[in-house]
Amino acid sequence: MSDQNPVFIPGPTNIPDRLRRAMQVQTMDHRSPAFAGALAPVLAGCKTVFGTSEAEIITFPSSGTGGWEAAITNTLSPGDKVLVARYGMFSHRWIDMCQRHGLDVQIIDCPWGSGAPADRFADALRADTAHTIKAVLVTHNETATGVKSDIAAVRAAMDGAGHPALLMVDCVSSLGSMPFEMDGWGVDIAVSGSQKGFMLATGMAIVAVSPKALATMEGATLPRTFFDFRDMMKANASGGFPYTPPLQLIFGMAESLKMLFEEGLENVYARHTRLAEGVRAAVQAWGLELVAQSPALYSDTVSAIYVPEGFDSNALVNHAFATYGMSFGVGLGEMNGRAFRIGHLGSLTDAMVLSGLATIEMAMADLDYPIRLGSGVMAAQEHFRATVKRALTQAA
Numbered sequence: 128m129s130d131q132n133p134v135f136i137p138g139p140t141n142i143p144d145r146l147r148r149a150m151q152v153q154t155m156d157h158r159s160p161a162f163a164g165a166l167a168p169v170l171a172g173c174k175t176v177f178g179t180s181e182a183e184i185i186t187f188p189s190s191g192t193g194g195w196e197a198a199i200t201n202t203l204s205p206g207d208k209v210l211v212a213r214y215g216m217f218s219h220r221w222i223d224m225c226q227r228h229g230l231d232v233q234i235i236d237c238p239w240g241s242g243a244p245a246d247r248f249a250d251a252l253r254a255d256t257a258h259t260i261k262a263v264l265v266t267h268n269e270t271a272t273g274v275k276s277d278i279a280a281v282r283a284a285m286d287g288a289g290h291p292a293l294l295m296v297d298c299v300s301s302l303g304s305m306p307f308e309m310d311g312w313g314v315d316i317a318v319s320g321s322q323k324g325f326m327l328a329t330g331m332a333i334v335a336v337s338p339k340a341l342a343t344m345e346g347a348t349l350p351r352t353f354f355d356f357r358d359m360m361k362a363n364a365s366g367g368f369p370y371t372p373p374l375q376l377i378f379g380m381a382e383s384l385k386m387l388f389e390e391g392l393e394n395v396y397a398r399h400t401r402l403a404e405g406v407r408a409a410v411q412a413w414g415l416e417l418v419a420q421s422p423a424l425y426s427d428t429v430s431a432i433y434v435p436e437g438f439d440s441n442a443l444v445n446h447a448f449a450t451y452g453m454s455f456g457v458g459l460g461e462m463n464g465r466a467f468r469i470g471h472l473g474s475l476t477d478a479m480v481l482s483g484l485a486t487i488e489m490a491m492a493d494l495d496y497p498i499r500l501g502s503g504v505m506a507a508q509e510h511f512r513a514t515v516k517r518a519l520t521q522a523a
């Protein structure tokens with residue numbers, strides 16, 4: 128079984144050889160001037176990807192989940208109310224974290240497959256005349272359902288209600304793959320990680336924090352030590368780190384930013400859109416349904432696909448791995464057994480996506496799915512051939 132097969136899980140993503148090489152560096156003293164020279168450009172480059180000139184970039188040695196924890200513990204106090212909509216496993220897990228931290232979570236439950244409900248946020252915020260809600264938490268790209276949400280619409284709902292709560296956004300599976308406009312959308316804290324759009328190994332949580340969010344830091348009393356923004360910002364100011372930094376990842380991130388900027392962020396986004404359209408053409412040709420309820424919600428980084436009635440999506444994913452050595456995403460939470468996921472983010476080309484579609488088709492045919500072998504591949508091939516001229520760079 129070849130370890131060269133791409134993965135089609137929605138993170139961690141395929142690591143380009145260029146980035147694997149960039150992470151192969153010898154230990155360096157993180158108290159030396161050389162380290163300071165490595166960190167600062169990475170923080171500056173991340174600002175561009177987040178779409179911010181105003182925010183502070185703070186990175187912790189952690190997966191994305193640590194970024195959530197940093198966001199809430201640095202800005203909130205026990206008992207504070209936060210408003211969150213639940214429409215998938217990741218929004219659910221952020222809610223669970225808030226509850227375990229002793230926050231008062233006002234939950235808006237939505238059908239899985241829908242996105243952030245700006246209108247229901249507006250109602251809840253207008254009803255909160257005493258402004259007890261301190262933060263609104265939104266998952267930009269719900270990786271469990273393949274749904275992207277309209278963050279600008281959530282900001283408009285908050286402004287329309289004249290509500291001063293902080294807007295915190297999880298962009299772990301969208302940043303660096305789909306447009307993200309932290310300043311333009313009025314996001315106060317955006318949380319991401321190294322192992323999805325940045326195409327790196329797991330281990331850096333990257334958090335962008337607006338001046339408004341920073342201003343709440345001193346008054347926030349939730350306990351934090353490892354994730355304290357103040358310690359990190361103080362150390363970063365002189366080019367250092369408050370504890371041992373993930374050196375190899377920081378070198379990898381410098382190279383990842385270089386790759387993204389060489390291709391051009393707009394071209395990176397266009398590549399993701401085009402590859403996602405190819406996957407969606409295949410899904411349609413198979414006669415299967417996406418979990419995402421409408422085209423405006425379709426994610427360009429992951430597609431969650433219902434299996435036909437009577438089939439088990441776990442068996443499909445297991446079979447594809449056991450038989451063909453290729454990984455696809457299982458259905459999470461409510462979608463367990465009912466849907467599988469094709470991750471299409473990070474370092475991917477037409478040829479790689481076609482290999483994934485061909486493989487999952489073989490697995491479906493083996494398990495007697497009512498699909499025609501080759502139908503999805505052909506639909507994606509046609510889309511890719513029809514659009515290849517306007518497609519710009521194919522990433523390495």
Ligand SMILES: *Cc1c(COP(=O)(O)O)cnc(C)c1O
Pocket residue numbers: 138190191192193217266268269270297299300320
């Ligand atoms: C991957 C992911 C996370 C973070 O997961 P970690 O495993 O902690 O890196 C958070 N939110 C979303 C939407 C994700 O896709």
